[in-house]
Amino acid sequence: MTALSSLCQDEVDESAKSSYFNLYFLSLDVSLAFPQATPASQFPPPASDYYQxxxxxxxxxxxxxxxxxxxxxxxxxxxxxxxxxxxxxxxxxxxxxxxxxxxxxxxxxxxxxxxxxxxxxxxxxxxxxxxxxxxxxxxxxxxxxxxxxxxxxxxxxxxxxxxxxQLTSIGCWALTEPDYGSDASALKTTAIKVEGGWILEGQKRWIGNSTFADVLVIFARNTTTNQINGYIVKKNAPGLTSTKIENKIGLRMVQNGDILLKKVFVPDEDRLPGVDSFKDTSKVLAVSRVMVSWQPIGISTGVYDMCHRRYLYLMRTDYLVSILSRIQARFCNKFDFSTVLHSHDKLYNFQAWISSKARETLSLGRELLGGNGTVTDFLVAKAFCDLEPIYTYEGTYDINTLVTGREITGIASFKPAFSAQRSRL
Ligand SMILES: Cc1cc2nc3c(=O)[nH]c(=O)nc-3n(C[C@H](O)[C@H](O)[C@H](O)COP(=O)(O)OP(=O)(O)OC[C@H]3O[C@@H](n4cnc5c(N)ncnc54)[C@H](O)[C@@H]3O)c2cc1C
The missing domain is CATH 1.10.540.10 (Acyl-CoA dehydrogenase/oxidase, N-terminal domain)
Known part of the structure; x- marks a missing residue:
């Protein structure tokens, strides 16, 4: 690092210099260690809109x-x-x-x-x-x-x-269970009809915001019809607990919880009338997939902006060009097709492909920053870790690929233990 610092000393850009002085009293560690690389706490403006x-x-x-x-x-x-x-x-x-x-x-x-x-x-x-x-x-x-x-x-x-x-109340959306992620339509949480309402019993896993959410949308199997229904459960409902999942490697600010439902009573008026089966859940997931697929594009853009530093691009312009061209390719694809594909509900593999390609883009950025690409202060390492759960949480790459494969060939190649109809997608 010392050799690099002296090599590039006369190439330190002005904003990085002023960041150094501005941050001197606030965060001595990062700024002193490597002033050329402005920390992510002073996020740079977009480096360019090259393709306008x-x-x-x-x-x-x-x-x-x-x-x-x-x-x-x-x-x-x-x-x-x-x-x-x-x-x-x-x-x-x-x-x-x-x-x-x-x-x-x-x-x-x-x-x-x-x-x-x-x-x-x-x-x-x-x-x-x-x-x-x-x-x-x-x-x-x-x-x-x-x-x-x-x-x-x-x-x-x-x-x-x-x-x-207005975010004065916070929501969470609970589909996944400890044994039913990709296979969520086979979920086991039950909703038993009782006088005036329903009794929910079961477990949910990975549910974002659930440790503090005011409004919890919970999917459970109606034991009368054997179909999946949706219920609104309120914070502090007797029998409801959510325990934070610790030690995640990415999206660490998001509070994912393990939910336990022990005889939670939901009044009739809090059953969602529009969820009669898993198909209705899929309607919501179809919109969500469009949105999730824009996250890797946004994350990659931030990484490009952080890498667009004089001290870096003097050395590796080829990396920057490579990162930029990947982002632009994803952006073009998404911009033209997301609305169309969403209206035809055919966004399965597209979303998985975008997050898979973004993994490659972010690893270029991580490499480009050298040692600074391994600490979260300079964004790239944090972004690199954050992409991992995103790559999994809207349906894994395998599942998205298998669903698309089934659509184009008519043959389901899901592993025998799982049936195609039971897949979340
Ligand atoms: C950070 C994070 C946030 C999340 N937030 C939420 C949330 O808010 N609400 C919610 O409901 N869920 C949430 N999830 C859950 C997420 O949707 C699941 O993790 C995801 O669907 C994958 O399920 P799983 O983890 O159970 O993996 P599994 O389904 O157990 O998969 C394990 C492996 O097996 C493969 N596999 C599975 N089935 C097959 C098959 N039939 N054929 C071939 N291979 C197969 C998968 O591709 C994967 O590699 C979140 C997950 C994470 C990590």
């Missing part, structure tokens, strides 16, 4: 992009590494995230933003550019809202959506 994608956006989309970008760079970047390392959620920034007006994206009315699908996706990508935990937090929360909007009664929408849109 902004020109393709509508004015609504551009406004969303800039508003989200400003908030993320100003409010989240300075605190994110600290909270990521502590694996804690920064509750104090929730009002700032709320002010971005992105929660519930496409939902119209009930105080929701009513954005186009592209504006919502661009907004989520901008959040992920700075911090993938925040984009996942908003995504899971919005999935709760979307389920209520698509499958809830009019009374549910009026009761829950306005406060969820």
């Amino acid at each position: 994608f902004d020109d393709l956006l509508t004015s609504e989309e551009r406004v969303v992009r800039l508003k989200v970008r400003e908030c993320m760079e100003k409010e989240i970047a300075p605190i994110m590494t600290k909270y990521w390392e502590k694996a804690e959620f920064p509750f104090h920034v929730v009002p700032k995230l709320s002010a971005m007006r992105i929660s519930g994206g496409t939902i119209k009315g009930y105080g929701c933003p009513g954005l186009s699908i592209t504006a919502t996706a661009i907004g989520l990508a901008e959040i992920a550019r700075v911090d993938a935990s925040c984009s996942t937090f908003i995504l899971v929360h919005s999935l709760t809202m979307l389920t209520i909007a698509l499958c809830g009664s009019e009374a549910h929408k009026q009761k829950y959506l306005p406060s969820l849109a």
